[in-house]
Amino acid sequence: MKDVYLLSGFLGSGKTSLLSHLIAQFKGEGIKPAVIMNELGKLNFDSRAVDDDIPLKEMLEGCICCTGSEKMEAQLQMLLEGEEFDVLIIESTGAAHPVEAMDAVFSPLFAKQLNMKGIITVADCKRWIDRDLMSPQTRMLFLEQIKHAHLIVANKIDLLSDSEVATVTMQIQALNSSAPIIQTSNSKLPLTLIKKLEATYHEKEINETALGKQLFLSSRLFTFQEAVDQEVFENWVRSLPDTVYRMKGYVPLKGHKYPFLFQYAYGMVQWLPEYLMMEPQIVIIGDQIDKLDMIGSGS
C-alpha cells in the first residue's frame, strides 16, 4: 500500500511551499514521493517546485472535485502502473472542496493499493483575520477546507503579532477541534507529524478500539460477500446518517450477472450497468463511519 497525502488550503495559502518542504524531507529519508498537481488554469507554474526526478502528473484546466474525477483516476492508474514511488502527495487547487477532492482518490479500483493518510489543510492566518472580507461562498470554502482537515498548518505566522497568532490558533481550533494545529512560516512542517495521520479505516480495525484514530472524515472499504436486493440496499442507503457524504463502487444486485456501478452523493443514488466482473466493493466517505451498520454480509 502506498500512503497518500492530500494537501488542501485556500489559494495562495502555502500548499506549494508545503509540497516542496515535504518532498525534500521524504527524499532525505530515502523515500520516493510522486506528485499529482491540480491547477485551475491551463499552466501550472507551481510544477517548478517539483524536481525532475519525481514522478509528476499535472491536471490542468479543471478541478479534481468538479470535472476531473475520472481524469484523476487515469492519472493514478498511470502512476501506479508506470512509476516507481513510495508515497503520493496530491496538491489540490485552492478552489477545491476537500471532501470532493478526497473522493477522487477513493476509487474502489485503488482501494487495495492506496492508503489515504489524510487531508492536510494549510490555513493562511493572515487571510483568517480578514475572512469577513471574503464573499460568503468563498469564505464557506475557506472554512470547509479547515473543518475537514486531519491536520491544520496555521501558516504565515511571521505576518502576525504573537497575540494575533494565539487568537487565530484558538479560533481555528474551535472550528475543527479534532485536528492538531501546527503553527508555521513558509509551511515548514516536520514529516513526523504527517506520518501519524490515519484517515482510512481498514475493515479489520473497525471493531477494534478507535482510540487515537480520527473519528471524523475518513473512508471505509466494504466488500460484499453476496448479491443484495436493490430495494433493500436502497433502503439501507436512506437509513444512513447525513454524515455519510459520498459512496461509490460496484454493488452485486440479485438477478444481475455483473455488479452495478453505484454512486451516492448528497442523498442521490445513481446506478449504471457494468459489463465486466468488477470487484463487489464500495468505498464510503464520511464522519464516524466506523460506527455504521453495514448491509447484509460483507467485510
Ligand SMILES: Nc1nc2c(ncn2[C@@H]2O[C@H](COP(=O)(O)OP(=O)(O)OP(=O)(O)O)[C@@H](O)[C@H]2O)c(=O)[nH]1
Ligand atoms: N510571508 C509569508 N509568505 C508565505 C508563507 N508561506 C508562503 N508564502 C508566500 O505565499 C505565496 C503563495 O505560496 P504558495 O506556497 O505558492 O501557495 P499555494 O497555496 O500553493 O498557492 P496556489 O497554488 O496559488 O493556491 C508565495 O509567494 C509564498 O512565498 C509564509 O509563511 N509567510
